Amino acid sequence: MARIDYFFSTISPFTYLAGNRLEEIAEAHGATVAYKPLDVTALYARTGGTPLPERHPSRQEYRLQDLRRRAALVGMPINLRPAHFPTNPAPSSYAIIAAQRSGGDVGPLVQAFLRAVWAEEKDIADDAVVRECLGNSGYDPTLADSGLLTGAETYSANLEEAVMRGVFGAPFYITEDDERFWGHDRLDDLEAHLDGKV
Template sequence: MPHIDYFFSTLSPFTYLAGNRLEEIAEARGATITYKPMDILALFPRTGGIVPQERHPSRLEYRMQEIKRWAKKTGMPMNPRPAHSPTNAAPSSYAIIAAQLSGGNVGPLVQAFLRAGWAEEKDIARDDVVRECLGNCGFDPSLADSGLLTGAETYAANLEEAVKRGVFGSPFYITDTDERFWGQDRLADLDAHLAGKL
């Protein structure tokens, strides 16, 4: 059975724009997924990147155009300049880690946090938002409290693993054969690879 390690940030607009396509691909190809939320703002300087706030205006303008184009292509509601961006991604990430350890289906929870930040004008660093997302996705809202220590340790470990394995952005997908795919615009390539066509 193929496996995908999914490195991502709940702050990433392109991770939001991936929607549930990864989960659809995994289901179609019989693949499993391990969700690995990471600190994207700490990853960038360690892998040759620049945090968005410090990028050249031409790069920021192009990024904004791409976000708007992809929102139209996917039909996903989106505010490309949300009220709470950037915010602290740790609380949502800890909740995802705790939910995954509990054995539930984490895909909808990841998407709930991304949608909250990029389409619903919510601050995913707030405890009430974290609890709401957990509850709406069938998880015990108390995971927001019980998973803090493990969440912090795993979140830090995910960053170190990402650096070691060649991750430099979000979303980033690595197969069990170490094939790497960066960006929601490479999901078709990931699918083709899992199908043995690429």
């Protein structure tokens, strides 16, 4: 069975705009998805990226226009200036790591956290929000309290793996044959690769 390693941040608007497209592609191609949440700010620092607050105003303005257009094109609601952004992505990432270890479909949980930030004005660093997202996605809300040390270690390891494998942004997809795709707008390219077209 093919595998797609999925590096992402739970506070990334472009990860949010990917929706469930990755999961649809994976299912259609009999592929599994390995979810690897990471600290995208730390990733930028390690790979030459510029954190959002440090970008030139013209780049920040363009980002907002691009997000508005992209959200409209995929039919997803988005608040361009959410009340709880930026926030600490670690608690939600630890919950995803714990959920993945427990089994089941992690995709809806990832999307629940992203939707909470970009469409629902919720703080995913808040324990109550983490529990709510877990419960609404079919997981035991107490997973928020389990394996915190393992979650922290895995979260850190995901960053190291990402740097080693050439990841520099989120979302980022890597196939078993080391084809790399950056951005939700490259999912069609990922699918074409899995189809043997590129």
